[in-house]
Amino acid sequence: MTAPIRVLVCDDQVLVRTGLVTIIDAQPDLTVAGECADGQAAVQLVDRLRPDIVVMDVRMPVLDGIEATRLIAGAGVPDPVKVLVVTTFNLDKYVYEALRAGASGFLLKDAPPAQLLHGIRTVATGAALLDPEVTRRLVGTYASRIRPVGGTPDDIPLTPRELEVLRLIADGLSNSEIAASLVISQETVKTFVSRILGKLELRDRVQAVVYAYRRGLVT
Template identity: 85%
Template sequence: MTAPIRVLVCDDQALIRTGFTTIIDAQPDLAVVGECGDGRAAVDLAGRLRPDVVVMDVRMPVLDGIEATRLLAGAGVTEPVKVLVVTTFNLDEYVYEALRAGASGFLLKDAPPGQLLNGIRTVATGAALLAPEVTRRLIGRFAARIRPVEGTPESRLAPRELEVLRLIAEGLSNSEIAANLVISQETVKTYVSRILAKLDLRDRVQAVVYAYRHGLVT
């Protein structure tokens, strides 16, 4: 049997933690390995327990969820942990900052339990939990704040891979990219995997930010 996905729940409200833990532990393919009430404790526990996914709140004492996410999954982290941010605050800037910090997904606490469970499973596979239209809206709003960096990805990617990366950055889904380029969705998936591997990126969210920072999309 496949080992269950190991989950660490971090929220400063005990009732929320208990609710999340109850929902998650009821699933045969998921298991809560720890709970905590602040970001610093989440970083410490994750280092000891090595969960597959951390369910992270944003506003917490000691260390907030954004900074904790940066320490767990941000650039330069040797062994990054996948983070799913779950918060009551539906603010674009929170979403953006969480993703910039390294989060793989973002959900609201009033989402149905099924969305939370699906989110954990999705993030655990290495995929990003953002609909294309959300990516498009967020990056469109905050692109000016993404500082460009030197270096060109043209030397690392084939022309077709560059084309796919630009379309990812524009918020297109795999099916939309396939239709745009007149290729199959399986071929698109292959290109996406190659792009992530060549650029050492974790998921599509990082690919979007990479594309904007390197001037591939304006």
């Protein structure tokens, strides 16, 4: 049997943290490795427990979730751990700063439990996740800060089909939605996504979304 995904939950609100722990621990493929109430404790627990993923709040005492994410998953961290930021604050600046800090995903706390669990599983596999509600506004506002401008759509080293898939990724579609839209299998979509990331030297789908906006493939 595959070992369960080990999750560290970090939130300063006891009721919220307890709820997250209860939801996660009820899943056969997930287990709560630990919990804490501030970013500094999260950094220390990651060092000691080595979870697969951290579910991280943003506004917390001692050390906020953005800075904690930077210390756990940011550029230059020797052995980074994936971070899924979950917050009540649907503000562009938090999404942007969380992704800059190294987070692999961003969800709102009012998302249904099934969406939270899907987010944990998605990020744990190495993919990236953005709440569809904030994706377009985030990238439209901050893409120029994340990736420098350069070239035109004609310079992009992708086939027409790969460009089509990239545009759909930028629109926030999942692999299953892309498959339905293009009438192809999900495995074929996965192959296209892998090729796109490889050709463009991008880390994940989040960077692919930003790239698409910066190159004028979507507006």
